[in-house]
Amino acid sequence: DGGITQSPKYLFRKEGQNVTLSCEQNLNHDAMYWYRQDPGQGLRLIYYSQIVNDFQKGDIAEGYSVSREKKESFPLTVTSAQKNPTAFYLCASSAIQGAGNQPQHFGDGTRLSIL
Amino acid sequence: GEDVEQSLFLSVREGDSSVINCTYTDSSSTYLYWYKQEPGAGLQLLTYIFSNMDMKQDQRLTVLLNKKDKHLSLRIADTQTGDSAIYFCAEKGANSGAGSYQLTFGKGTKLSVIP
Numbered sequence: 001d002g003g004i005t006q007s008p009k010y011l012f013r014k015e016g017q018n019v020t021l022s023c024e025q026n027l028n029h030d031a032m033y034w035y036r037q038d039p040g041q042g043l044r045l046i047y048y049s050q051i052v053n054d055f056q057k058g059d060i061a062e063g064y065s066v067s068r069e070k071k072e073s074f075p076l077t078v079t080s081a082q083k084n085p086t087a088f089y090l091c092a093s094s095a096i097q098g099a100g101n102q103p104q105h106f107g108d109g110t111r112l113s114i115l
Numbered sequence: 116g117e118d119v120e121q122s123l124f125l126s127v128r129e130g131d132s133s134v135i136n137c138t139y140t141d142s143s144s145t146y147l148y149w150y151k152q153e154p155g156a157g158l159q160l161l162t163y164i165f166s167n168m169d170m171k172q173d174q175r176l177t178v179l180l181n182k183k184d185k186h187l188s189l190r191i192a193d194t195q196t197g198d199s200a201i202y203f204c205a206e207k208g209a210n211s212g213a214g215s216y217q218l219t220f221g222k223g224t225k226l227s228v229i230p
Contacts, residue, residue, distance in 0.1 A: 006157075040123065042203070042222030090157055094218075101146050101165070102207065104218055106157035 137204030
């Protein structure tokens with residue numbers, strides 16, 4: 001089955017520690033996205049990428065970093081500079097060719113908490 | 116920038132119809148989407164409508180689009196307890212973000228179904 005896999009489902013971070021959230025897709029999508037979800041705030045875009053080795057900041061990129069070395073993979077690192085990292089993180093992917101119907105497909109999310 | 120607005124909460128009795136409303140500002144919207152998020156999970160694509168349509172029906176789901184008023188609604192007939200979730204409206208337009216492939220999401224409407 002094609003889909004998006006996020007791991008781990010739950011993650012705990014100590015103060016001053018960097019942690020990396022994994023996102024893998026086998027949908028052959030060019031674009032991948034990371035969102036942060038806090039209660040009552042909807043989805044906020046952290047980073048997105050439309051091609052390997054290229055990515056752009058979203059609305060709340062400070063304290064986060066990403067890489068896109070392979071089309072299938074778009075890991076997100078939450079650095080120690082992110083002072084309020086506790087949230088639910090969602091990865092998504094989509095096709096980008098043309099102007100047609102290109103919904104985003106989501107993984108099951110990773111919940112990050114501070115120890 | 117572009118904006119998508121939804122009311123935050125809706126409560127209905129089991130067996131009744133639910134209507135979730137959404138307004139958007141981007142007049143260049145091409146596709147509009149409804150996603151469902153169950154607790155602790157990612158977003159699941161429910162349905163979509165192309166901007167040159169005014170209605171789309173898919174089993175218990177009916178999507179109505181008033182392009183003049185930039186108003187989108189999702190009607191769920193015979194609402195069941197399993198429909199309890201957060202519902203997100205999203206739009207894709209030529210002016211969405213830095214690329215025409217991005218989606219702009221509302222903050223989500225939490226639907227509670229009373230048995």
